[in-house]
Amino acid sequence: MKIAIVCYPTFGGSGVVATELGIALAQRGHEVHFVTYKQPVRLELLSKKIFFHEVSVPDYPLFHYQPYELALSSKLVDTVKLHKIDLLHVHYAIPHAYAGYMAKKMLEEEGIYLPMVTTLHGTDITLVGNHQFYKPAVTFSINKSDVVTSVSQSLKDDTNRLFDLEKDIQVVPNFIDMSKHDNPYTDCQRELMAEPEERIITHISNLREVKRVTDVIEIFDRIQEKIPSKLLMVGEGPEKEKCEELCIKKGIEKKVVFLGNSSEVNKILCFTDLFLLPSEKESFGLAALEAMACGVPVISSNTGGLPEVNKDGISGYLSDVGNVDEMAEKALSILSSQQTLAKFKTQAKEIANTFDTKKIVPLYEKVYEQAVK
Numbered sequence: 001m002k003i004a005i006v007c008y009p010t011f012g013g014s015g016v017v018a019t020e021l022g023i024a025l026a027q028r029g030h031e032v033h034f035v036t037y038k039q040p041v042r043l044e045l046l047s048k049k050i051f052f053h054e055v056s057v058p059d060y061p062l063f064h065y066q067p068y069e070l071a072l073s074s075k076l077v078d079t080v081k082l083h084k085i086d087l088l089h090v091h092y093a094i095p096h097a098y099a100g101y102m103a104k105k106m107l108e109e110e111g112i113y114l115p116m117v118t119t120l121h122g123t124d125i126t127l128v129g130n131h132q133f134y135k136p137a138v139t140f141s142i143n144k145s146d147v148v149t150s151v152s153q154s155l156k157d158d159t160n161r162l163f164d165l166e167k168d169i170q171v172v173p174n175f176i177d178m179s180k181h182d183n184p185y186t187d188c189q190r191e192l193m194a195e196p197e198e199r200i201i202t203h204i205s206n207l208r209e210v211k212r213v214t215d216v217i218e219i220f221d222r223i224q225e226k227i228p229s230k231l232l233m234v235g236e237g238p239e240k241e242k243c244e245e246l247c248i249k250k251g252i253e254k255k256v257v258f259l260g261n262s263s264e265v266n267k268i269l270c271f272t273d274l275f276l277l278p279s280e281k282e283s284f285g286l287a288a289l290e291a292m293a294c295g296v297p298v299i300s301s302n303t304g305g306l307p308e309v310n311k312d313g314i315s316g317y318l319s320d321v322g323n324v325d326e327m328a329e330k331a332l333s334i335l336s337s338q339q340t341l342a343k344f345k346t347q348a349k350e351i352a353n354t355f356d357t358k359k360i361v362p363l364y365e366k367v368y369e370q371a372v373k
């Protein structure tokens, strides 16, 4: 099949999922065309089956806001015609589903039928999409998609609760390529970051308010009082400064390393002992799954889709949002014994294995067959 994928090309989870999906589809023989404003960060173009088409919005003095949806829908029309695309898969409803629908209608005028699959990722529904500014357009474009998928049952339930939908939503969870994580050796180069007796705790996100990153610092502060440890904060975002200030206030700034955005996430996770994700909202928690795939247990909140990924008492533990005392206690219960830590590491990997690319990508292929029909 020839598939066009529209996504955000940044470090965000939805872009990562879309990119990994495109790579996996190409490996399974499909021809994949990414249509977005920049080459997706994780995309390697060295494949005969992967193509990238850049959407550019030229500056014009009259435009106060750049009309990206217009440029995207026009680019989609051209790409579909030129490459004879069979199906469009848009990731993140805003504005991709809307632009996709416009492209579909323009093509219809020329007698070309383009089925459209929309995948909802989370913030497009629970945070931004739900805002009155966007809600009518988001509702419309979800209803006009041929097939709609969500990355968790929790996101499906939220979408049905928040929007007036005629469409049934199919749950296709996010996935991870376990063959990239089959190295059982988990202590690789840990000396880069910590002393031999120190535990390494990691948090990875876009450091936005919804991630409750100051809770990460609070949890770590309680852990480091009991056992020698280091905290690695990976990512960039608006809450970073607040976190840095909190570390100074608590006198733990030498134990917390801010690494910024990294393309070496797997290396970092390889020497990590515990992953923290105390988010306010999380439709899935791809970062938690990536950690688990590297054999890293997760301490997370129990919000949204997190209980579908992080299994309480098996791959880690779940607590109510904001309960930093309990999260620290549970973290310590895993970290204080080498035996318990080893058990949780193995179990985290086993749970991650149930989300392997090989198991999930065929579900998308089934969705495509349905949409084409």
Ligand code: GMT
Pocket: 011, 012, 013, 014, 015, 017, 092, 121, 122, 123, 124, 151, 174, 205, 206, 210, 281, 282, 283, 284, 285, 286, 287
């Ligand atoms: O919140 C983020 O990390 C970014 C955001 C995005 O849209 O890129 O992530 C959302 O989609 C991810 C991939 O499906 C999910 O794993 C995240 O849980 C989800 N974020 C939220 O729901 C807050």
